[in-house]
Amino acid sequence: MRIVCIGxxxxxxxxxxxxxxxxxQHHVTVVERNRPFDTFxxxxxxxxxxxxxxxxxxxxxxATIEDAFNHWDDIELVFKGRKIRTTGHGFVGIGRKKMLNIxxxxxxxxxxxxxxxxxxxxxxxFAGADLIIASDGVNSRIRAKYADVFKPDMxxxxxxxxxxxxxxxxxxxxxxxxxxxxxxxxxxxxxxxxNTSTFIVETTEDVFNxxxxxxxxxxxxxxxxxxxxxxxxDGGRLISNARHLRGSAWLNFGRLICEKWSHFNGDSHVxxxxxSAHTAHFAIGSGTKLAIxxxxxxxxxxxxxxxxxxxxxxxxxxxxxxxxxxxxxIQNAARNAMEWFExxxxxxxxxxxxxxxxxxxxxxxxxxSHENLRLRDKDWLEGYERWFATRAGxxxxxxxxxxxxxxxxxxxxxxxxxxxxxxxxxxxxxxxDGIADDFHLVHLGARAMGGAALVFPEMTxxxxxxxxxxxxxxxxNDAQAQALKRIVDFVHGQTPAKIGIQxxxxxxxxxxxxxxxxxxxxxxxxxxxxxxxSAIPYLSHSQVPGAxxxxxxxxxxxxxxxxxxxxxxxxxxxxxxxxxxxxxxxxFLSPLTNTRDDDYGGSHENRARFPLEVFRAVxxxxxxxxxxxxxxxxxxxxxxxxTPEDAxxxxxxxxxxxxxxxxxSSGQVVTDDSPVYGxxxxxxxxxxxxxxxxxxxxxxxxxxxxxxxNSVIAAGRADLCxxxxxxxxxxxxxxxxxxxxxxxxxxxxxxxxxxxxxxENNLARAAAEAAGKK
Numbered sequence: 057m058r059i060v061c062i063g064x065x066x067x068x069x070x071x072x073x074x075x076x077x078x079x080x081q082h083h084v085t086v087v088e089r090n091r092p093f094d095t096f097x098x099x100x101x102x103x104x105x106x107x108x109x110x111x112x113x114x115x116x117x118x119a120t121i122e123d124a125f126n127h128w129d130d131i132e133l134v135f136k137g138r139k140i141r142t143t144g145h146g147f148v149g150i151g152r153k154k155m156l157n158i159x160x161x162x163x164x165x166x167x168x169x170x171x172x173x174x175x176x177x178x179x180x181x182f183a184g185a186d187l188i189i190a191s192d193g194v195n196s197r198i199r200a201k202y203a204d205v206f207k208p209d210m211x212x213x214x215x216x217x218x219x220x221x222x223x224x225x226x227x228x229x230x231x232x233x234x235x236x237x238x239x240x241x242x243x244x245x246x247x248x249x250x251n252t253s254t255f256i257v258e259t260t261e262d263v264f265n266x267x268x269x270x271x272x273x274x275x276x277x278x279x280x281x282x283x284x285x286x287x288x289x290d291g292g293r294l295i296s297n298a299r300h301l302r303g304s305a306w307l308n309f310g311r312l313i314c315e316k317w318s319h320f321n322g323d324s325h326v327x328x329x330x331x332s333a334h335t336a337h338f339a340i341g342s343g344t345k346l347a348i349x350x351x352x353x354x355x356x357x358x359x360x361x362x363x364x365x366x367x368x369x370x371x372x373x374x375x376x377x378x379x380x381x382x383x384x385x386i387q388n389a390a391r392n393a394m395e396w397f398e399x400x401x402x403x404x405x406x407x408x409x410x411x412x413x414x415x416x417x418x419x420x421x422x423x424x425s426h427e428n429l430r431l432r433d434k435d436w437l438e439g440y441e442r443w444f445a446t447r448a449g450x451x452x453x454x455x456x457x458x459x460x461x462x463x464x465x466x467x468x469x470x471x472x473x474x475x476x477x478x479x480x481x482x483x484x485x486x487x488x489d490g491i492a493d494d495f496h497l498v499h500l501g502a503r504a505m506g507g508a509a510l511v512f513p514e515m516t517x518x519x520x521x522x523x524x525x526x527x528x529x530x531x532x533n534d535a536q537a538q539a540l541k542r543i544v545d546f547v548h549g550q551t552p553a554k555i556g557i558q559x560x561x562x563x564x565x566x567x568x569x570x571x572x573x574x575x576x577x578x579x580x581x582x583x584x585x586x587x588x589x590s591a592i593p594y595l596s597h598s599q600v601p602g603a604x605x606x607x608x609x610x611x612x613x614x615x616x617x618x619x620x621x622x623x624x625x626x627x628x629x630x631x632x633x634x635x636x637x638x639x640x641x642x643x644f645l646s647p648l649t650n651t652r653d654d655d656y657g658g659s660h661e662n663r664a665r666f667p668l669e670v671f672r673a674v675x676x677x678x679x680x681x682x683x684x685x686x687x688x689x690x691x692x693x694x695x696x697x698x699t700p701e702d703a704x705x706x707x708x709x710x711x712x713x714x715x716x717x718x719x720x721s722s723g724q725v726v727t728d729d730s731p732v733y734g735x736x737x738x739x740x741x742x743x744x745x746x747x748x749x750x751x752x753x754x755x756x757x758x759x760x761x762x763x764x765x766n767s768v769i770a771a772g773r774a775d776l777c778x779x780x781x782x783x784x785x786x787x788x789x790x791x792x793x794x795x796x797x798x799x800x801x802x803x804x805x806x807x808x809x810x811x812x813x814x815x816e817n818n819l820a821r822a823a824a825e826a827a828g829k830k
Contacts, residue, residue: 057082057365060182061189062198064088064170066100066344067330068191069159071351074113076166078355079363085169092160092172098221098255098297099248100155101229102345104146113352117162124158125150126247130228133417134288138410142418144432147229149248155344185324186365191347194310196332206328207315213337215398216269216306217258218277224292226253231417232288233405238266240401243285244338255294256338257281258397264306274305309337309394313387317379318372325368327375329354334383339393340421342386353379388734389421395740396420403747408772411443416771422736426460426766427797444770453801460799461769462762466509466776468716468752470681471629473509473776474552475802476769477790480756480780481512481558481632483524485570490517490530492539501546503783504553505805507790510776511553513543515560515634516623518615521584522561522640527570531559531619541626548627552803556630557623558687559616559674563640564588564601564649576727589643589650589657589666595727603652609666612640613673620674624682631678633671636689637724641667645706646689646725648697660705668713675714685717685754686710690741693722693729700741704749711751718745719754719778736764743773754778762793795819 059075061068064086072084110118126149132141163170179188179198190198199206222245230245240263244256264270269277278294296305312335318327330347357374361367396404396417404416418424429437441458448464466473479500486495496513504511516529523530530536540557547555567583568576578598586601587608593600602608616633623631635641643649644666650657656665675684688710690703698706707718720742723731731737738757746753755774759765765777782789794802795816804812 057186057363057368058184059084059187059189060185061086061191062176062179062182063190063192063196063330063332064090064156064160064172065191065193065330065347066155066159067332067347067350068189069156069163070117070348071189071191071329071354072168073117073159073163073166074351074355075358075363076163076168077114078359080167082363083169084167085171086163087171087174087176089175090172092170098152098219098252099149099246100152100344101147101149101246101248101254102342102348104148106345106348107148109352110348113355114162117158120158120162121150121155124154124249126249128228128247131418132228132230133410133414134230134232135405135410135413136233140410140414141228142414142429142433142436145229147246149246149254151248151252154249179321179324179326183323187368188324188326189329190326190332191329192332194312194331194335196328198326199314199328199332202319202321202326205316205319209313209315211311213309213311213394213398214261215258215394216261216264216308217256217338218281218296218306220255220257220278220281221295221297222253222255222289222292223251223295224253224289225251230288232285233400234284235405236263236267236284239263240405241284242397242400243281243288245288252295255281255285257285260398260401263401269306277305309335311335311337311387311391311394317376320369325372327354327372334387336386336390337394339397340386340390340423342390346383346386349382350379389423392740393421399744399748403744404772407747407750411440412770412772415440416773419767419771422739422767425763426770427763440770453799457799457801459801460762460766460797462765462777463794463799463802464769468630468683471554471683473554475507475509475790476776477508477510477765478754478776478778479503479508479511479783480778481514481634482780482784483514483528483571485525485527485572487527487529490520490523490528490532490536492529492536492543496529496539497543497546500543500555501550502787503789504547504551504555505808506783506786506788507794507802507804508553508779508783510556510630511547512556512558512632513540515558515639516540516619518559518561518612518619521566521586522612522615524562524566524639525568525570526579526582528562531557531622532615534622537622537626540623544627551805554629556632556685557628558632558634559619559623560634561612561615561640562586563638563643564592564598565594565638567599588640590652592649592651594638604656604666609669613670616670617673617677620677624677624679628682630683630685631674632685632687632719633667633674634687635667635671636687636719636721638689638726641670642689642725646692646698648692648694648726660702660709664706664709668709671710671713671715683716684714685719686715687719687721689722689725690720690738690745691722692725693731694726697725697729700744703741704745707745707749707751711749715751717752717754717775718742718749719756720745720774721756734758735760736768739768739773742768743771746774747772752776756780762797765793766797 072086076084129143226247232243234241241259247253329350336342354375357371361371445458450464463475516531517523587604588601591603692698723729739755742753742755752775754776756778759777
């Protein structure tokens with residue numbers, strides 16, 4: 057085959073040498089617009105795992121790179137006059153110029169044709185090539201030419217950064233945070249050769265403008281950064297190799313994804329690779345990794361299908377299928393890390409102490425979890441757990457052991473929870489006339505005995521027409537109150553857990569069948585009239601609700617107050633007001649379901665007016681020593697709907713009205729929303745509200761193991777974790793997770809103690825067997 061790589065960066069060069077090595081008969085050419093052995097940029101960084109892949113595919117190149125690279129395990133934080141260091145992180149740093157020179161030399165050894173100082177304008181210059189690799193970078197001309205095919209999505213991020221070098225050598229990947237009168241700057245620093253380190257300075261657009269940096273030339277910018285980071289530089293100087301650029305060398309990062317990566321132009325197959333196909337923010341240093349992995353995977357697919365031009369369509373299809381998954385994973389992690397640095401100044405830097413700030417920074421991408429940190433640096437993590445537990449008021453466990461974050465106590469008003477795990481309200485649709493029965497007693501009692509600190513029955517409705525289905529719980533009469541009191545008394549009498557109640561009104565989502573007969577489908581008979589913020593049905597064939605009148609509002613407020621008084625008398629420990637998921641109060645908050653033109657529609661203040669009226673009325677009759685939370689849909693996942701920024705505004709309003717916690721859920725407001733699922737997928741909204749609004753939060757959504765919960769709580773992204781489906785599958789989820797991570801300071805029901813040792817021994821045996829098979 058005749059293969060042309062347009063662009064002599066890591067992707068093009070590494071693919072060229074791999075293909076020539078695997079199949080020497082190929083005619084492979086790399087065309088680069090710069091001079092031979094010339095490049096721009098400072099050091100690049102990638103992980104030990106990428107280095108291992110390179111050893112497998114071309115040991116000679118890998119060995120040469122290993123001779124030239126700088127390897128380090130330590131990360132150091134410089135923050136608020138403190139230096140904190142942790143180890144075990146495994147990075148490789150090498151000068152970009154040195155790495156490209158190594159790849160160029162290896163290409164020449166293998167017979168790859170290298171063409172320099174040729175500025176390619178388009179793929180038509182290589183008519184007759186079987187395969188054209190568009191590895192021409194983030195500003196790819198080839199991608200731009202076929203934009204209607206590749207459908208690139210370029211999003212320019214708000215932070216400004218300048219990529220510099222320094223002649224000071226750093227022995228750890230160093231993050232330095234400095235506060236000025238206008239806000240925070242951060243530096244990302246790592247050594248890449250014996251004499252030089254990369255020194256990237258980053259800040260927000262507002263801080264950038266406040267300092268007038270946009271009016272500075274490069275020398276003035278460098279002088280500004282040298283003065284700002286003088287303590288860390290300790291006499292070292294900052295250097296730019298972007299003198300070829302006119303004006304400011306400060307940039308905005310562009311996050312790029314493409315819908316398609318390959319195209320047949322009528323003559324040749326064209327495929328994107330490296331930065332022309334995707335970008336990953338430097339916050340996790342994966343741009344070079346992605347380029348190398350692209351080259352490896354495309355080569356792998358040729359080895360799989362055959363090094364023949366006729367196989368190219370199948371090869372490219374398989375390449376894109378495999379790489380799209382891994383790139384999405386890396387980009388997701390990079391996005392999390394990038395967004396952390398974009399908000400670090402106003403969300404974390406002023407709020408968190410250095411110890412927790414370090415933990416938050418280390419776990420910013422959500423790829424590194426609590427137990428992963430233990431594998432990397434056990435001593436540091438145990439020291440942090442001790443710090444966290446002390447501030448949470450935790451008592452030492454057996455033999456002086458320290459509880460991990462999820463097993464520390466939490467106090468709010470007069471309520472103290474013995475750990476941070478909540479059993480989410482989960483609709484069971486098993487009540488009759490709103491009355492809880494033996495099922496609810498066993499269901500909730502089992503989970504309270506299973507180790508959770510707080511259990512909630514499902515959303516409990518304040519009137520017959522507030523129900524979602526005929527099977528929903530209610531609290532509008534004494535019979536319902538007596539049935540619930542039986543459960544409350546059991547939880548208080550037989551377990552260390554507390555029990556809360558979530559009061560709500562279905563609004564336009566009411567009068568539907570129970571889930572297993574047709575989720576959200578309207579009742580065919582036995583329904584009841586509905587009302588909502590506006591006369592908009594939930595499904596196209598659902599009942600059209602009436603737009604609430606003032607009389608309707610007065611009646612609903614009275615219903616909530618009456619239910620609250622009953623809940624207080626029963627002895628519930630905490631009350632949550634349900635204002636999420638498109639139910640009645642949520643329908644007022646979202647512009648997708650509230651089109652009113654009176655005092656209850658339009659602005660944030662107006663849309664929140666009625667939900668806040670209900671909240672204040674409930675708070676007024678709920679005992680002052682007992683906390684209240686509010687459940688919000690923190691994004692509608694729909695264009696024109698509420699965003700996390702809107703949710704933060706509402707959270708501030710509820711906080712001022714007396715909310716002690718915000719339960720941060722999302723979506724389910726309209727049927728055609730588009731949530732982005734994944735591990736801990738709703739935690740970022742909890743993080744935002746907790747650390748920007750300064751109100752305690754409950755995180756929900758795909759938190760399915762102790763490692764997740766410990767990561768969320770330890771980083772300060774939430775105060776409590778509400779877990780649903782894992783509790784349905786395992787009533788003793790919390791006890792079992794404690795045993796799985798080896799924490800013995802959890803109380804089992806005395807009736808079950810004989811099973812504890814056997815359960816823990818079985819886990820230890822299974823772990824030993826798994827280790828023996830590796």
